[in-house]
Amino acid sequence: MDVFRHLRVKRQPDKIVPDSRGLSAEQLAQDSSWPITLRQVNSLPENAGKRIYRALIPPDLLARFGIDPVTWKGPNGDQPVRLRMDPQVGAVYLLVRQAASSSDNFLRLELADNVFNGIDLHLLVIHNPNGPRFDTDYDETGRPTLFGTARRNLAEEERAMQAGLAPAQVRVGLRASELVLRHLEAFLATLGHRAYFLEPLTYASAWVFERRGFAYVRGHKLMGDIHTEFQPGGRLYQALDGSTPFRQREQWRTVRGRAWAIHDGILSVLGQMWNGLRMVKQVGRHAGVETFPDAEY
Amino acid sequence: MMEITAKLLGQTTVVSIAGSVDALTAGQVTRFLSSRVGEGQTHIVADLSQVDFISSAGLRAILIALKESRQQGGDLRLAAAQPRVENILKMAGVTSILQVYLTQDEAVASFGS
Amino acid sequence: MSIRRQTTRAAELESLPRFRETIDAACQLQPGIDEQTRYDLKLAVDEACTNIITHGYAGMNPGSIILALDVDALRVVMTITDFGHAFEPAEAPMPDVQAALDDRPMGGFGLFFIYQTMDEARYETTEDGNCLTLVRRLHPAKEE
Numbered sequence: 001m002d003v004f005r006h007l008r009v010k011r012q013p014d015k016i017v018p019d020s021r022g023l024s025a026e027q028l029a030q031d032s033s034w035p036i037t038l039r040q041v042n043s044l045p046e047n048a049g050k051r052i053y054r055a056l057i058p059p060d061l062l063a064r065f066g067i068d069p070v071t072w073k074g075p076n077g078d079q080p081v082r083l084r085m086d087p088q089v090g091a092v093y094l095l096v097r098q099a100a101s102s103s104d105n106f107l108r109l110e111l112a113d114n115v116f117n118g119i120d121l122h123l124l125v126i127h128n129p130n131g132p133r134f135d136t137d138y139d140e141t142g143r144p145t146l147f148g149t150a151r152r153n154l155a156e157e158e159r160a161m162q163a164g165l166a167p168a169q170v171r172v173g174l175r176a177s178e179l180v181l182r183h184l185e186a187f188l189a190t191l192g193h194r195a196y197f198l199e200p201l202t203y204a205s206a207w208v209f210e211r212r213g214f215a216y217v218r219g220h221k222l223m224g225d226i227h228t229e230f231q232p233g234g235r236l237y238q239a240l241d242g243s244t245p246f247r248q249r250e251q252w253r254t255v256r257g258r259a260w261a262i263h264d265g266i267l268s269v270l271g272q273m274w275n276g277l278r279m280v281k282q283v284g285r286h287a288g289v290e291t292f293p294d295a296e297y
Numbered sequence: 298m299m300e301i302t303a304k305l306l307g308q309t310t311v312v313s314i315a316g317s318v319d320a321l322t323a324g325q326v327t328r329f330l331s332s333r334v335g336e337g338q339t340h341i342v343a344d345l346s347q348v349d350f351i352s353s354a355g356l357r358a359i360l361i362a363l364k365e366s367r368q369q370g371g372d373l374r375l376a377a378a379q380p381r382v383e384n385i386l387k388m389a390g391v392t393s394i395l396q397v398y399l400t401q402d403e404a405v406a407s408f409g410s
Numbered sequence: 411m412s413i414r415r416q417t418t419r420a421a422e423l424e425s426l427p428r429f430r431e432t433i434d435a436a437c438q439l440q441p442g443i444d445e446q447t448r449y450d451l452k453l454a455v456d457e458a459c460t461n462i463i464t465h466g467y468a469g470m471n472p473g474s475i476i477l478a479l480d481v482d483a484l485r486v487v488m489t490i491t492d493f494g495h496a497f498e499p500a501e502a503p504m505p506d507v508q509a510a511l512d513d514r515p516m517g518g519f520g521l522f523f524i525y526q527t528m529d530e531a532r533y534e535t536t537e538d539g540n541c542l543t544l545v546r547r548l549h550p551a552k553e554e
Contacts (some may be wrong), residue, residue: 118537192535194537194538215418215476216473217473217474217494218467218470218472219471220472220473221471221472276470278473280493281449282538288418289474291420317427319423319456319460320423320456320464321423350449351458352456352457352523353520355518357519380445380446381449
């Protein structure tokens with residue numbers, strides 16, 4: 001009986017890109033659809049790497065702050081863009097501030113090779129450098145809170161929440177995530193990658209990434225359960241009992257409201273924590289995930 | 298999306314299933330049928346006229362109940378399967394090991410009085 | 411005219427009816443698909459998704475399943491993508507459809523039904539995820 005009419009199977013997840021120390025011009029000249037790792041890019045001469053990484057930042061965004069998209073020079077002739085690419089390390093760090101003298105970076109982007117030699121977006125922070133600052137990143141004694149995961153500055157968090165920020169933000173956003181992610185995707189396609197991954201820092205970031213077309217490697221069911229339990233009568237809804245400033249009843253209605261409650265630990269009523277979620281974006285494709293339909297941010 | 302009910306007709310239990318029997322709902326079917334067999338109701342007619350979809354999970358539920366009822370000296374017979382559902386049974390080759398009838402009446406009658 | 415539909419859901423059993431609805435919706439718009447074919451499409455997808463839900467995300471908080479459908483007059487192409495453990499069909503034995511009741515294991519029909527209803531089945535694990543591509547030709551004679 002002919003049951004297997006046509007079946008092909010690829011075995012265990014091979015590394016997307018074979019491990020290799022460096023990258024030569026000859027290799028770059030080979031099959032242009034073969035993916036390369038960040039580590040391989042970093043092994044190129046620094047200026048060659050710079051050219052490649054320049055594609056990561058949207059020129060429009062730089063222009064908004066008077067930064068030259070080719071030379072990366074600021075309007076005062078300074079260098080508000082910092083790029084770090086270590087030859088031995090499969091990671092790249094891009095930090096952009098309004099002026100070299102500014103205290104904060106309004107754009108922070110970190111990419112890293114993952115264990116399969118795919119690429120993870122480790123960090124993406126974009127905020128308006130001219131907005132008021134909420135010092136949620138340091139506690140009262142000046143220790144870093146690590147986005148409120150290691151410690152919390154409750155007073156600043158409360159101020160931030162009242163001002164309409166989401167957890168882990170120190171200034172209001174720039175509404176530039178779509179632009180930045182589009183450029184990131186084009187950049188990854190240049191490197192030959194068909195997908196990239198990230199772990200969403202907060203419920204609000206997960207919601208943003210859903211809208212940008214990400215699906216879930218882990219955590220889709222959790223996001224669905226969160227939505228269900230925040231509905232009136234659900235366990236999370238009931239836990240919005242006003243016991244802390246971050247658990248007010250009306251927070252069930254909005255993405256930010258829910259995000260603050262989750263940041264405050266409300267998932268413990270479900271025996272869960274906000275961790276372990278992992279999202280994936282297939283380059284050029286939108287997964288259409290909406291775990292919180294018709295959400296109000 | 299799946300409802301299961303039973304009625305007793307003499308010595309025969311007619312179990313009516315409505316909706317889809319897939320991996321989500323098959324467990325409920327198994328529990329329902331097993332508990333009937335456990336109570337000594339071993340002559341079972343499963344009326345599938347309202348089943349619009351069945352997958353391998355549903356098939357498995359039927360086979361489990363079939364085995365259990367026969368182990369208790371009884372039987373499970375099917376009635377009124379829609380053409381697509383009947384096709385599943387044929388594909389899996391189970392029409393040779395279990396009795397399938399066009400109507401509930403015929404299936405009930407097959408158990409004798 | 412080609413119809414494309416896509417649905418992305420959590421890999422949990424509750425999503426199975428949603429995937430069947432996606433197929434029903436696409437089939438409504440394509441006159442060349444008869445009842446049996448429509449059922450076969452739903453069955454193949456149901457079996458594939460059940461495998462992913464049961465085994466693919468075992469041990470993790472389940473991620474997504476993406477069902478994409480491409481329907482035209484000649485064929486239906488369905489792709490089912492997930493991001494969990496890669497499937498090893500060699501580990502799944504085919505059922506013996508001729509065996510007597512006592513000799514049969516109770517399960518094992520899932521893959522079998524997929525192969526019985528689809529003309530092609532291709533499975534690939536890549537950086538994009540695991541992708542099962544199923545093809546059902548609608549009017550085999552017309553393709554010549």
